Amino acid sequence: MKIRILLTFLVAGFLVMGCSSSEPATDNSGSDLPSWYTNPPSSDSEYIYAIGEGTSSRRSMARKQAMQNGRAALTLKLESEISAMQKNFAEETTSGANSNYSEVFTDVSKSVGQQTLRGVDVDRSKFYQRDNNTKHEVLMLVRLPVGEAANALNQALENTLSKDEELYTKFKAEKGFEEMKKAIEEMKNGSMPSGQ
DSSP, rough: OHHHHHHHHHHHHHHHHHHHHOOOOOOOOTOOHHHHHSSOOOSSSSSEEEEEEESSSHHHHHHHHHHHHHHHHHHHHHHHHHHHHHHHHHHHSGGGGGGHHHHHHHHHHHHHHSSOOTTOOEEEEEEEEEEETTTTEEEEEEEEEEHHHHHHHHHHHHHHHHTTTHHHHHHHSSSHHHHHHHHHHHHHHOTTTTTO
16 A cells, blocks of 8 residues: 555656646746836837847847847837828828828838938847857847937928929928928927827
């Protein structure tokens, strides 16, 4: 009887050890995330913030990916500013010419997306070893000065409009154009028009 109980405990012990060793090794990937990642800061009068992530077998490559992804996230935020400006502009202008202006804003969005954002820097970063130390993961909080964002929007608008002089003249004649330029100037002074 004692042998049977002992064998039962041994078999149970082997089963427990076997089950625990067959589970993949975890690295607690979600338990140690920084608060700036789980709750990123909102854009303020000085900076627009975004999160970037990168994973690679090479640490430097993971960092580059995180920076590129952070820049892409900043670009999306600027594109939403363009959408807000387009909406405000459309409300200020007559509906007859809005299709041409809509095209202009679409081109401005594309231009911002293709433009290299100047002044982007890393506010904070965190490095992790994953998959039994074979992968590097980088989390990065990047920021762009609001003034630089305004300059990027203004430059994209000027570049787009300069391609069609007649449309540029019409566009500048609209009351909404002055409102939009005012919004860009307010951005340069630290105020985000859409309150992002």
